[in-house]
Amino acid sequence: MNVRPSVFPGAIAAGSLQQLRHPSPLVHCLTNDVVQSFTANVLLALGASPAMVVDPAEAAQFSAVADALLVNVGTLTHPHADAMLAAIQAVNQAGKPWVLDPVAVGGLRWRTEFCLDIIKLKPAAIRGNASEIRALSGLSASGRGVDSGDDSLSALPAAQQLAHETGAIVAVTGETDYVTDGDRCWAVPGGHPMMTRVVGTGCALSAVVAAFIALPGDRLDNVAAACRVMSCAGERACATVKGPGSFTPEFLDNLYVMNGEWLNGETQP
Template identity: 60%
Template sequence: MNLSHNLQPFPASAAAHWLTQLRTASPLVHCLTNQVVQNFTANVLLALGASPAMVVARQEVGDFSAIANGLLVNVGTLNETQAEAMLLAVASANGAGVPWVLDPVAVGGLGYRTDFARQLLTMKPTAIRGNASEVMALAGFNSAGRGVDSTDDSLAALPAAIELANHSGAVVAVTGAIDYVTDGQTCYALPFGDPLMTRVVGTGCALSAVVAAFLSLDKEKALELVASACMMMAFCGGMAAGAATGPGSFVPRFLDLLYQLQPEHLMGKTL
């Protein structure tokens, strides 16, 4: 597939605009995410100016998703009880017009979560965010994932991302050394991150929650909003990695930079 005709950089001015809108709106994000990353995900959302909530009981998720501004469904530590809660939350979000994000963690390598993620796919996520192997597997392509780790390159997964976007109607973000975001027609490339981000648990999962936060601002601008979320996380991640000596010093610097980030920084002013 020749992608050169529709692969383009994402304008920093758009991300700067949506950062201002996010800080003003302070959206409430319902996170049905994996147990390993809940604290980090909440801190990332708070640092950017959103409001996280981890309501997980099946008796409550439907009511809460209907009043939240965005929903994240992350299958990282999937079990039967959680799967039931996720289906209830998604159905409620859809009924209330609340945008939701599917994060298909480790899909492709394990049958139970792969089947469940494909069931969720029929419920029309607003966006899908995964690594190359996860996106390829969800789209039905051959992939080479190893648990939560991708052994496929993000650019190699772009054809799968385009097909998945066209098939599902969702905006698809495939993250890696370079992040690619597509609605099936337009494809944005975001080369701002750093490999150190892969040495910390939860950066991708937290990004999916940030995507849900941004989508709450205007579902009609989904492609632009997903790309804005990816750009901000990668931008701050790259900056934090440059000042860090390893994973331990990366995390607090990353959170500080998300908190300090201003629209003008995305436009070139030093952060």
């Protein structure tokens, strides 16, 4: 790719958000222990419905009736892995989408093998930072943990390759987020460095991606809309707070009142 991707239009994000709120999609979250409460609160603030059902048999039963499934491997254990596999099979059978957040893949062996296995099970989207997306695509990663040592634009070729291989929409997030189906690509600017000082902003974004990908319409646009809604709420919150503690309430409030004018950039925080 020789040209920088175009900036995702706020108007499309606004349209997706309006669809999300009526009716509210039910998102089954199999996510890590650290971010469960924040993830649920982000989805609720936006108008989606979260649920966490973790026993393998119940997870399969529940995923079949949910609108989308999130699989986040941040605190993967063997019982969690069993529940994830059962839930993925259930959503695939029910024709519902699932989203992968490959936390710290590349740096840790078992979860890397696990994620390389499950991306064969047709995720509808994959959301990770540069080093995670590189690792999944088979290119080398430099991260030693959950923070990426690479910038998101440099990982865009890896994201495109991964999208081609898996059929998933791939979002590689960082200072600017890039969202691609392998051919088309959107750049989603916004956000703020302070968001990296609050645990779970990336994990919660993956849950929001799951909520938006349950909507009808173009999946590339819907994933980009999820990224833009979160970056817009974040940049507005950071403009008014004095630190990462007061960020969280302000961010959730912004998601609750998020609107087309904000997404179109017509008003300033």
